Amino acid sequence: MMTAKLTAKNVSINFKERKLFEFDNLSFCEGDVIYLQGDNGSGKSTLMKLIAGIIKPNSGDVIATGFAPKKWWQSNSLLGKAVYLHQHAYLFDGSVEYNLRYALPKTRFSPQELQARVAQAIESAQLGSLLKSDATDLSGGERQRLAIARAWITQPKLLMLDEPISNMDKQSQKLVLAMINILKQEGTGLLISSHQTCGLTALCQKHWHISEQKVVESSHIPSFEQSQEFHYVSAN
Numbered sequence: 001m002m003t004a005k006l007t008a009k010n011v012s013i014n015f016k017e018r019k020l021f022e023f024d025n026l027s028f029c030e031g032d033v034i035y036l037q038g039d040n041g042s043g044k045s046t047l048m049k050l051i052a053g054i055i056k057p058n059s060g061d062v063i064a065t066g067f068a069p070k071k072w073w074q075s076n077s078l079l080g081k082a083v084y085l086h087q088h089a090y091l092f093d094g095s096v097e098y099n100l101r102y103a104l105p106k107t108r109f110s111p112q113e114l115q116a117r118v119a120q121a122i123e124s125a126q127l128g129s130l131l132k133s134d135a136t137d138l139s140g141g142e143r144q145r146l147a148i149a150r151a152w153i154t155q156p157k158l159l160m161l162d163e164p165i166s167n168m169d170k171q172s173q174k175l176v177l178a179m180i181n182i183l184k185q186e187g188t189g190l191l192i193s194s195h196q197t198c199g200l201t202a203l204c205q206k207h208w209h210i211s212e213q214k215v216v217e218s219s220h221i222p223s224f225e226q227s228q229e230f231h232y233v234s235a236n
């Protein structure tokens, strides 16, 4: 099977008169684990929405290759090719269990495999005691764990996680890190945004940095320890 890949070329994004960022060529494909870094407001979420097909660039294109062709009656848009997990997780009205089981990928897994995957997600995200709770009653960190567990079950080819562990305590961060690590091992392409380095960024192999209105790619991942020290100093 061909590798699923999204390539964005000659992109520029403006909001009214203000240029947010531009770049010549970036691609995101299965197997990639990319750390997307940038200050608050630099455009990390906007870049993810562009790749997800939620917004269109002012100039440039995003091209998808390696995906199954759509049926003739379906529009061949970018939407749905890469899953975008919003910073503030969107959940459905209903219980945690309903949220986990909603729209499961019945074509990719057998019913037994799916059952096992759901059970593993509940265990990994420690949602067992919350299954019957209303998703709207969850705490912020629990909601994020649920949203990630749901994405984990579906094992998308490409997954974008927008600040996935912000506002999480250490224990929740550890759970999420372990789930994301499994997706990495399964070959899911991951694009992970964070304004600061964290345990997650240590999993990454590529670095996209939005700085001075440009998105720059490199293979150098800023180290986690260094930045902890930096934050310690800057907090005082």
Ligand SMILES: Nc1ncnc2c1ncn2[C@@H]1O[C@H](COP(=O)(O)OP(=O)(O)OP(=O)(O)O)[C@@H](O)[C@H]1O
Binding pocket: 015, 020, 038, 039, 040, 041, 042, 043, 044, 045, 046, 047, 195
């Ligand atoms: N639809 C829009 N119309 C106008 N301005 C927008 C729109 N979407 C985003 N912006 C602006 O673009 C800038 C970048 O927003 P974005 O959410 O992409 O940043 P970010 O890097 O993800 O920030 P943070 O780290 O704070 O989440 C912000 O100043 C925001 O106000």
